[in-house]
Amino acid sequence: MSAIGNPSAVLSTRGPVLVVGTGLLGTSLALALTAAGVPVQLSDTSPTSLALARDMGAGQVRDEHSPEPALIVVATPPDVAAGVVLRELDAHPDAVVTDVASVKARIAAEVRRHGGWDARRYVGSHPMAGRERSGAGAADSDLFAGRPWVVIADGATPEAELAVRNLAVDVGATPVRMTAAEHDAAVAAVSHVPQLVSSLLAARLETTPENALGLAGQGLRDTTRIAASDPRLWSAIVVGNAGPVADMLRQLRGDLDRLIDGIAPAAVSPDDPAYTAAGDAATIAPGAVGAITDLMTRGNAGQARIPGKHGGAPRRYAQVQVLVPDSAGSLGRLFSDVGEAGVNIEDFAMEHSPGQSAGLAMLSVMPAAAQGLEEALDARGWRVVVS
Ligand SMILES: NC(=O)c1ccc[n+]([C@@H]2O[C@H](COP(=O)([O-])OP(=O)(O)OC[C@H]3O[C@@H](n4cnc5c(N)ncnc54)[C@H](O)[C@@H]3O)[C@@H](O)[C@H]2O)c1
Ligand SMILES: O=C(O)C(=O)C[C@]1(C(=O)O)C=C[C@@H](O)C=C1
Structure with a gap:
C-alpha cells in the first residue's frame, strides 16, 4: 500500500x-x-x-x-x-x-x-x-x-x-x-509508437480548415492528447529506442498500405453510376469492406487486451461530463452543486467548441463517487453526458 x-x-x-x-x-x-x-x-x-x-x-x-x-x-x-x-x-x-x-x-x-x-x-x-x-x-x-x-x-x-x-x-x-531489452520492446509498442501515431494524426490538422476543426469531438481529442508532448524530450526517447520503434513503425506501415489498397478502389467518382448506388453490394469494390472490417476487428481485439477496464490497474479518476450553459455564474453553480453532493473535484477541464451556447465540463472524480455524482447532478437539473 x-x-x-x-x-x-x-x-x-x-x-x-x-x-x-x-x-x-x-x-x-x-x-x-x-x-x-x-x-x-x-x-x-x-x-x-x-x-x-x-x-x-x-x-x-x-x-x-x-x-x-x-x-x-x-x-x-x-x-x-x-x-x-x-x-x-x-x-x-x-x-x-x-x-x-x-x-x-x-x-x-x-x-x-x-x-x-x-x-x-x-x-x-x-x-x-x-x-x-x-x-x-x-x-x-x-x-x-x-x-x-x-x-x-x-x-x-x-x-x-x-x-x-x-x-x-x-x-x-x-x-x-x-530486462532492458524486454522493456524497450514493450514500451515501443505501448508508449513510443502510440506517441508518434498521435503526433502523425495531429500533424495533419496543421492545414485542416478552421471550420472543420470546429466540429472536433471527443474522438479526436482522445487520439491526439499526447500530441501536445514536448518534442525535445520525445526526440531523445525515440532516438534512444530507435530499433524497436522502427520495427513497429514498419509493421504499422504494412497495415496502412493494406488498408489503403483495400479502400482506394471504393473511391467512386461522382460521374460514375455506382456513386448513387451505395445500397447495391455489387457496386462496392471487392475487398474494400473486408479490409476495413479486418483492421477494425483486429483493433477491437487489441483494444480489449489493454488492462485497466478489464481487471487490470484501475484508472485513477473517473470522468463525469456535464453540459454547462455559456452564461455568467453557470460554472460556479456547477461547482457548488458538486460540493453539496459531497464530491471532491480531483481535476477539471472544459471543452468549448466555437459558436456553441454550451460547453462540456469534464469533472475528474474518484471512481467510487462518479455514479452518485451523476445522479445528484441529474436530480439538480444538469444535463449529464454519458460517454
Ligand atoms: N513525461 C513523462 O510522461 C515521463 C514518464 C515516465 C518517465 N519519463 C522520463 O523521465 C525523465 C524526465 O522527464 P520529464 O517529463 O520529467 O522531463 P522534464 O523536461 O519535465 O524535466 C527534466 C528536468 O531535467 C533537468 N535536467 C536536464 N539536464 C539535466 C542535467 N544534466 N542535470 C540535472 N538536471 C537536468 C531539466 O532542467 C528539467 O527540469 C525522462 O528521462 C523521461 O524519459 C517521462
Ligand atoms: O499518459 C501520458 O500522457 C504519457 O505520455 C505517459 C507515458 C506513456 O506513454 O504511458 C509516456 C512516457 C513515459 O515514458 C511513460 C508514460
Whole structure:
C-alpha cells in the first residue's frame, strides 16, 4: 500500500533521497516522497526548475551541507541520463542510483561500460506514469498511484534492486521486473509508437480548415492528447529506442498500405453510376469492406487486451461530463452543486467548441463517487453526458 497521505504506513525507503532533475517526473516523485515523510534533496541544472520544485514543497535544494543521500533518482532527459548516473555513482559511493528514463538498454549499457564495480549500485527503472506536459508546474504527487514501475536489475546487487522496488511501492506503484531489452520492446509498442501515431494524426490538422476543426469531438481529442508532448524530450526517447520503434513503425506501415489498397478502389467518382448506388453490394469494390472490417476487428481485439477496464490497474479518476450553459455564474453553480453532493473535484477541464451556447465540463472524480455524482447532478437539473 502507498505511504502517501497515510502517516501510519510503514515506509521501506531509506532517505535522504536525492532527486536530480526536477521536472514533471522528478518533482512528482519528490512530492510523493515528501508527503510520505521521506527527506528529499533536489538538484537541477536549471535554477528556475529547481526553485519551482522547492517552492511547491517537493524538498530541500541540495548544497554542500546536505547529508549524504542513501538513494539517488535521476529524472533528467534520457540522452543525458547515463552521464548523470555515472557522475552520481562517483560522487556518492554508498548510494543506490536509479534513473526513470523512458528508454533503458542504451543507458544501462553505458553505465555498465564506464561504471566498473560502482555500476552494481545502479538499477535502471521506468515508472509507466506521466503526462503530455513537462516541468515541475505539471507535477502531481499521485502520479504513480496504481501504475506499473519497471525495474531493470541486470548486473545490480540484490540490495540495490530492493531499494528501487521499495521506492516504487512507497509511492503507490507496482514494481515489474524486466530486462532492458524486454522493456524497450514493450514500451515501443505501448508508449513510443502510440506517441508518434498521435503526433502523425495531429500533424495533419496543421492545414485542416478552421471550420472543420470546429466540429472536433471527443474522438479526436482522445487520439491526439499526447500530441501536445514536448518534442525535445520525445526526440531523445525515440532516438534512444530507435530499433524497436522502427520495427513497429514498419509493421504499422504494412497495415496502412493494406488498408489503403483495400479502400482506394471504393473511391467512386461522382460521374460514375455506382456513386448513387451505395445500397447495391455489387457496386462496392471487392475487398474494400473486408479490409476495413479486418483492421477494425483486429483493433477491437487489441483494444480489449489493454488492462485497466478489464481487471487490470484501475484508472485513477473517473470522468463525469456535464453540459454547462455559456452564461455568467453557470460554472460556479456547477461547482457548488458538486460540493453539496459531497464530491471532491480531483481535476477539471472544459471543452468549448466555437459558436456553441454550451460547453462540456469534464469533472475528474474518484471512481467510487462518479455514479452518485451523476445522479445528484441529474436530480439538480444538469444535463449529464454519458460517454
Ligand atoms: N513525461 C513523462 O510522461 C515521463 C514518464 C515516465 C518517465 N519519463 C522520463 O523521465 C525523465 C524526465 O522527464 P520529464 O517529463 O520529467 O522531463 P522534464 O523536461 O519535465 O524535466 C527534466 C528536468 O531535467 C533537468 N535536467 C536536464 N539536464 C539535466 C542535467 N544534466 N542535470 C540535472 N538536471 C537536468 C531539466 O532542467 C528539467 O527540469 C525522462 O528521462 C523521461 O524519459 C517521462
Ligand atoms: O499518459 C501520458 O500522457 C504519457 O505520455 C505517459 C507515458 C506513456 O506513454 O504511458 C509516456 C512516457 C513515459 O515514458 C511513460 C508514460
